[in-house]
Amino acid sequence: MFLTSIVIAVVGVFLLLMIASFVSGYSLPGMILTRLYNTVGPYVVAIITGIILFTISFFILTQRSIRYLEEINIALKNISQGNLETRVNIKSRDELGELAQNINLMAEQLKQLIEEERNAEKTKNELVTSVSHDLRTPLTSILGYLGLIVNDKYKDELVLRYYIDIAYNKAQTLKKLIDELFEFTKISYGGIKVNLDRINIVELLEQLAEEFVPILDENGMEYRLTLPENKIYVKADGGLLVRVFENLLSNAITYGKEGKYVDIQLENENNETIVSIINYGETIPEMDLKYIFDRFYRVEKSRSQDTGGTGLGLSIAKNIVELHEGKITAFSQNGKTMFQVKLKSLLEE
Ligand SMILES: Nc1ncnc2c1ncn2[C@@H]1O[C@H](COP(=O)(O)OP(=O)(O)O)[C@@H](O)[C@H]1O
Ligand SMILES: [Mg+2]
Known part of the structure; x- marks a missing residue:
């Protein structure tokens, strides 16, 4: 001027x-x-x-x-x-114009932040609602059967045993739900510390597969491991990564019993580590596939069959993979269901 x-x-x-x-x-x-x-x-x-x-x-x-x-x-x-809808007209290209531009930018960012905050609040409220519902269902059942026992409303020892069994199983479902819920909230709402290490993923998968042998046996299944010749390393929190593959493997067993095999495959492509967990048998309907990673989402069939799942396993897995800046995807076609985890490989030193 x-x-x-x-x-x-x-x-x-x-x-x-x-x-x-x-x-x-x-x-x-x-x-x-x-x-x-x-x-x-x-x-x-x-x-x-x-x-x-x-x-x-x-x-x-x-x-x-x-x-x-x-x-x-x-x-x-x-x-x-x-x-926050207020905007200043940009009238000049001098310092004042720049000031106006920055004010507009600030207002826009504030607006976005508040919207994100509102969405997070809404999601939390929804979580509380569905959790209360899911906790109440097994609890009601436990109270019902214990009530029958307390009031001596059973014919004989055999019936008593039966009621106790049901109450015990429901209590276990409840514990599983609470454990998974705890893990889910910890991971999703930033309450978790990720300790990154150099992890030999070949070794990790070999060990994990062996640990699953008893459960696989119980269900008349076998694992087939396909690993590359050389070692592959990723930068990850070993404990958390194990949780991802444990969730995927136990799903493959729960929902792929009739398929007999669980395939675990590891590849390294363009510095990307790809782990695929595959099971065979009934496929996940196309319309369910896109919601499969949402918390509490279960395919209608698994819900009605009462497999005792919480619908949290895959969302926990997804959150963990995303904490590692990786990607998790699901494919299900022609009797083959595959979950794939992609992580950035560490270059050989
Ligand atoms: N390997 C699989 N094969 C078929 N269906 C699966 C598989 N993994 C997951 N699903 C479906 O996705 C749903 C969500 O899985 P998950 O989040 O692990 O919850 P949960 O196992 O507790 O039900 C399951 O209820 C099931 O319907
Ligand atoms: Mg599961």
């Missing part, structure tokens, strides 16, 4: 000098100018004109900026009162 006013003043003086040389002597302004020139000298005239022009243009320009500043001030007040 200051510079602009000086430029205007200098240009003004030049113009005045030019005009003066053209009109001198012929007209009234010319006569006045000539007079002034003769009495105080051309330099003084030039300096005085310069100062006058500078003051006028500086005044006009600052007035405009002050009005713009007032506009920005009103917008800021509006934003601070919570009207």
Whole structure:
């Protein structure tokens, strides 16, 4: 602004000098100018004109900026009162224009942050609602059967035993749900510390597969392991990574019993580690596949068969994989269901 006013003043003086040389002597302004020139000298005239022009243009320009500043001030007040839709017009490319732009950016980011916060709040509320429902179901059943026992409402020892069994199983379901819920909230709401290590994923999968042998046997199943020749390392929290594959493997057993085999495959492609856990048998319907990683989501069939699941396993797995900046996907077609975990490989040292 200051510079602009000086430029205007200098240009003004030049113009005045030019005009003066053209009109001198012929007209009234010319006569006045000539007079002034003769009495105080051309330099003084030039300096005085310069100062006058500078003051006028500086005044006009600052007035405009002050009005713009007032506009920005009103917008800021509006934003601070919570009207996050308020935006300032960008009128110039100078510092004030930049200020206006930054204020608009700030308002936009504030708006987004508040929306995210609201969504998180909504998700938490939904979680509480569905959890209360899921906790109440087994609890009601436990209380029902224990009530029968307490009030001696059973025919004989055999019936008593039967009631106790049901109550015990339901109590176990309840414990599983509470454990998984605890794990889920810990992982999803940032309450977990990820300890990254250099993990030999070949070894991890070999060990895990062996640990699953008893459960596989129990269900008349076998694992088939396909591993690459060389070692593959990833940067991960070993304990958390094990949880992912445990969840996938126990699903493959629970939902793939009739398929007899669980395939565990490991590949390394373009510095990406890909672990695939595959089971055979009935496929997951296409319409369910996209919700499979949502918390509490269970395919209708597993719900009605009462496999005792909580619908949290896959969302826990997904959260853990995402904590490692990886990706988890599900495919289910022609009797083959495959869950794939992709992680960035560590380069060989
Ligand atoms: N390997 C699989 N084969 C078929 N269906 C599966 C498989 N894994 C998961 N599902 C389906 O996805 C649902 C969600 O899985 P999950 O989140 O582990 O919950 P849960 O096993 O406790 O039900 C399961 O209820 C089941 O319907
Ligand atoms: Mg599961």
